Amino acid sequence: MKRPLSPSHSPESGLRLVEVTSCPPGPPEQRTKREKKHQSFTLCEVCNIQLNSAAQAQIHYNGKSHQKRLKQLNKGKMPAAQECRQALVKNKHGKAENAFTVGTDNFQRHALLRHVTSGAHRQALAVNREQMAFEARGHAELRSVLKVEVNPAKVAVLTTVYWMAKEEILDEKCSSLLDLQKFNLCQALLASEHSERYHAGSLRDMQAAMAKVLHNEDRHRIKASPFVGLVVDETVDAMEHRSLAVFSTTVSPCSGQTSATFLGSFELLAGEAATVTGKVGEVLRAFGIPAMKLTWLSAHSASLGAERRSGAGTALSSLCPLLTEMHCLSHGSSLLPTHSSLSIEYLQKYETTVDAIYRLYSSPTGESSGLQELWSVLDLCEIDLGSPRAICWTSIFPAVEAIDSSWPTLVLLLENEAERSPVALGLCQELKKFHFVAFTKILLDVLPIFQKLSRFFQIEDFDLSILKPIVSATATTLQAQKGSSGQNLQEFLSAMTEHPRGEREGESRLYYKGVELANCSPGHLQHFEHLKDSYLESVRGSLLDRFPSGVLEAVSSFSAIFNPKCYPQTLEDIGTYGVSELNFLLQAYSQVVVSERAMSDFPLFKRIVFSLSQLSFRDLCVKLVYSSSEMHELFPDFAVLAAIALALPLGSVLAKKISRGRELLKRGRSRCTKDEGLSNLMKIAIDGPAIDEFDFALAIEYYESMRESGFIKTQVK
Secondary structure, rough: OOOOOOOOEEEEOOOOOOHHHOOOOHHHHHHHHHHHHHOEEEOOOOOOEEEHHHHHHHHHHHHHHHHHHHHHOOOOOOOOOOHHHHHHHHHOOOOOOOOOOOOOOOOOHHHHHHHHHHHHHHHHHHHHHHHHHHHHHHOOOHHHHHHOOOHHHHHHHHHHHHHHOOOOOOOOHHHHHHHHHHHHOOOHHHHOOOOOOOOOOHHHHHHHHHHHHHHHHHHHHHHHHHOOEEEEEEEEEEOEEEEEEEEEEEEOOOOOEEEEEEEEEEOOOOOOOOOOHHHHHHHHHOOOOEEEEEEEEEEOOOOHHHHHHHHHHHHHHHOOOEEEEEEOOOOOHOOOOOOOOOOHHHHHHHHHHHHHHHHHOOOOOOOOOOOOOHHHHHHOOOOOOOOOOOOHHHHOOOHHHHHHOOOOOHHHHHHHHHHHHHHHHHHHHHOOOOOHHHHHHHHHHHHHHHHHHHHOOOOOOOHHHHHHHEEEEEHHHHHHHOOOOOOHHHHHHHHHHHOOOOOOOOOEEEEEOOEOOOOHHHHHHHHHHHHHHHHHHHHHHHHHHOOOOOHHHHHHHHHHHHHHHOOOOOOOHHOOOHHHHHHHHHHOOOOOOOOOHHHHHHHHHHHHHOOOOOOHHHHHHHHHHHHOOOOHHHHHHHHHHHHHOOOOOOOOHHHHHHHHHHHHHHHHOOOOOOHHHHHHHHHHHHOOHHHHOOOOHHHHHHHHHHHHHHHHHHHHH
């Protein structure tokens, strides 16, 4: 069995030949005639395989490979240059002199590559498409079909730059990587046919061209999506420079599937909420997002929360009437507020003490060999002690847990070093205080609650029906801990032992794990009760601020209408179900739905959803949004509401992209002097597809156009 190369892809050169997509598959009757004419062999046009016997053909046609390619061909995923193949079969030895067969005397790789990049092949495509374009839309389509000739050497350079961005390879390594490929006899680079424009010095321009290809796809995706959600994530680097990373969530009406996309990273100047509002407005204009399409805005980081309260959300809501602002569910790590937003004095003192302990025992020594948990936390949580930024230790559960478990050992080590080191003496005195140990126990009770909450939000098919109950339950738990302490604090209070009083009347001597605690007077204990209540109330208030009642009501209403598992168990109980929730949504989105029609359709809609009890919330919404489905045509208003629900920024894919963006910003600041260059790198690294799926031909067009325009500007000057 001979297997020639498919003309649509060349693995050796990494070349993607865009022109061949315009050659349609031949009709089945032509294949039948050819097979009758050439009885000595059979050609499978789907797989491009010559079959030498009927038995071999039968085995091939029943095989998985043929069936898979046939399915892909039917879906339009395997275009092939059929005009050239048909002419080749009729002129087996390549003796024909028409435009379709010049250069195709065999199916060998290099001959085929020469052919599909030749002027003859492009001329044939132009002739073939010109008549279709004239009959349909004139000659405008013809210009889009004719592509520039793709030079393998240019593709090789761009492929290297693209791979470097995906793998976070330093830009300075580009020249050495190209030299290495030449040393390994990469034919495309050895040919040296690429112009002097393709060199390591033009790295940023090449990255910009490739990012432009991806952003164009984003614009098409946004244009097709009925509604869009935005996520804005503020980050602050070591030099206190603020950046705003923007992500979008879109819905495809052709399939109903959602996409999460990185739109760019933008530098923020120190200022008010208008700074964030202005940047979001710039993004809306740059990507052509109409104000009526923006339905969700999710923001996280403590400063963004402050800006939201100071008017940024209000300003955007006046521009986008359908906008609902909420905390980003996909990034639960920022659910717990930092000490700067809680305004509790002792938090700063506690974090300073913990930070000093970790820095003092960050590296193992002979005396501190029993503090392995502290060292492992630094690796587990990827904590960089060399960063000038303050570390929020009170929000890192493993760090607090390690301090608690190592507390007796830490006290003994610090006591031994107290005579030689004033720092050790001060830390030892602070660790022995009742406030330090007791507050550590409070953190051990509070942090797991938020960890559990964060895990819920990062589930891919998150059940929105539990959002309101779980937020309410968390707030209730925090409120209950004000009256009756959490488990860890209760165990600590029970484990303390009281010894005979000292010389001063009214002062108790309390011991915990063999260590005498300081500051245990009734006044200190009363002050700690006030500290505990203030901290728990601040955390609870921050949680409720991130999830306002209006947002919880909207999400709960979407779940009640579109989640079949929330429906009553019997059809008899379905009569009045969901009426109040639907009224809430119809009022909130009255500008894009017809309320009377929706209410009239609701009884039938509920009966159909009741019969689809096996579907999840997302599955039902996808079925409604899919433009070719019967439910989409039958219930247009519910299809609109389902599209709004799907645009909600949610899921593990978005969470991973946000985390990836933060990592790239953190590591990339030192490499790029301009935020624009870093944004292009981030775009390729976060959203760039596999190398064999990227359109390098279009990137070459953009790159050369950019270079030519830059050259012209230079000449004019």
